[in-house]
Amino acid sequence: MSAWILDSLGPERLEGARTEVSRRLLREALATGSREGAITDQDLRFVADGLELAVLDAMDQEDGLDTMRRAAADAFAILRVIARPADPQDNATHCLRLACLAVLGERGADAERILRESPWRALPLTSDSWIERVLAAISDAWLRVLRKDGWRDLEEAQQRVLDLRRAQQEHEARYLATRNSSARTDAWELVCLYHLAKAAEILTIYTTQGEVDGGFDVREQLGGQFDRALTACERAELLELHTLTRLLRRTAAQMVDNSIWTVTRAVNSRVSRFVEEVVGHGRGQRHGRPIFEMLPPQRRTLASASITPDSPTKPRP
Amino acid sequence: MYQEAVTHYLASGGKLMVLFGVLIRDTAPTDKDLQSRSAALARSIDAPTTAVLQAWYLPEPIDRWPRLAMGASP
Numbered sequence: 001m002s003a004w005i006l007d008s009l010g011p012e013r014l015e016g017a018r019t020e021v022s023r024r025l026l027r028e029a030l031a032t033g034s035r036e037g038a039i040t041d042q043d044l045r046f047v048a049d050g051l052e053l054a055v056l057d058a059m060d061q062e063d064g065l066d067t068m069r070r071a072a073a074d075a076f077a078i079l080r081v082i083a084r085p086a087d088p089q090d091n092a093t094h095c096l097r098l099a100c101l102a103v104l105g106e107r108g109a110d111a112e113r114i115l116r117e118s119p120w121r122a123l124p125l126t127s128d129s130w131i132e133r134v135l136a137a138i139s140d141a142w143l144r145v146l147r148k149d150g151w152r153d154l155e156e157a158q159q160r161v162l163d164l165r166r167a168q169q170e171h172e173a174r175y176l177a178t179r180n181s182s183a184r185t186d187a188w189e190l191v192c193l194y195h196l197a198k199a200a201e202i203l204t205i206y207t208t209q210g211e212v213d214g215g216f217d218v219r220e221q222l223g224g225q226f227d228r229a230l231t232a233c234e235r236a237e238l239l240e241l242h243t244l245t246r247l248l249r250r251t252a253a254q255m256v257d258n259s260i261w262t263v264t265r266a267v268n269s270r271v272s273r274f275v276e277e278v279v280g281h282g283r284g285q286r287h288g289r290p291i292f293e294m295l296p297p298q299r300r301t302l303a304s305a306s307i308t309p310d311s312p313t314k315p316r317p
Numbered sequence: 318m319y320q321e322a323v324t325h326y327l328a329s330g331g332k333l334m335v336l337f338g339v340l341i342r343d344t345a346p347t348d349k350d351l352q353s354r355s356a357a358l359a360r361s362i363d364a365p366t367t368a369v370l371q372a373w374y375l376p377e378p379i380d381r382w383p384r385l386a387m388g389a390s391p
Contacts, residue, residue: 005327008326008327008328009327009328010328013330046330053323
C-alpha cells in the first residue's frame, strides 16, 4: 500500500503545501501579493515529486485507486502553481506531467482549461537534431491529445506523428551514426519514443472515431505499445523516460475509460448516433468545441445504471 | 531497503541521503585526485547529507577496460 509514501512526506508538509497552493490561487485570482510565500517553489516541487512517486506506486495495486487519485490531484494542484521551466522541452514535460496527474486525479477538465489559457512553450519541431525533434513532436502530440481543444488539436496530434514517420528515414541513421559509444542507449530511447508516438496516434483515433482500425480493442492496442516502450527503457536504463511512460500508460487507460465512446457503447444504437453527432460537432471549423469525454459525475451516473439500454432519455424509475 | 531509503529521503525533505562517487583511473594513486572534488562538495552540501568518494586505480590501461568488462583475460 503506497500510503507509506504519503506518511513519509508527513501530514504537516502536505497540509502546508495545500495551504500554499490555495494562497497562490487566491493571489492569482485577486492579482495581489507576492508569488512565493513561506513555502518556495523548490519545496513545493519536492512535495509534488513525492506525490508522483505515490501515484506510480499505487497505480498498479488493486487497492490503490483512492490513494492514486488523491495523490495525483494534490500533485496536479502543486504543479499548476509553481513556475514552469524556461527550456521549451522541460516546459512541455512539466505540462505533460501536470496534465497526466490531472487526468488521474479526476481533474482533467481543469488541466484542459489551464493548457488552453497557458499553453506550453513552442517546441523545436523542425530541429536539426533528430532526438530533439522526436521529443518535441511526441510531447506536442500528447499535450494536444490531453488538451483536446477542438478537432484542430486532435488533427495536429496525428499530423505530428505522420511528420515524424516521413522524416525518420532521412534523419535517424545519420543521428545514430554520430552517437558512437552511446548509440545503443540512444537507439533504445528512440524505440521507446516511437512506441509513445504510436500510442498517441491510437488514442487520438479512438477519441475521434470510437474505434481503431475497425476494432474496439483500444486498451490492448495501447497496452502493446506501452509494454514495448517500457521494455526499451529498461534495456537502456532510461529512468526518467520509464517514469513518464508509466504515467502516460495509466493516463491513456483512464482517458479510454473517460471517453464518451467507451461510456456509451453498451447503451443502444440511438445513443451511438447521438455520440457521433456530439463528437463530430465543430469538425472542419477552427473553434468548434465537441464533446470527447464524460466528466466523473456523468460516468458515475451512467455506471449506477440510471440510464437503461432501452430508454436512453428516461431515467430508470 | 528501498522503502526504508525512500522513507528517510522524503521525511527529511530530501536531505537525509548519501552521495556516492567512484573515480576509476589507470594511473598511479594520488590523494590530489579526490581532494579538490571533496572540498567542492563540502561547500555545497549540509548535514544530514553526506558524501562518500572512492578512487580505484586499476593496473590495466583504460583502452583495455571494455574488453575486460566483457570477460576477457587480463
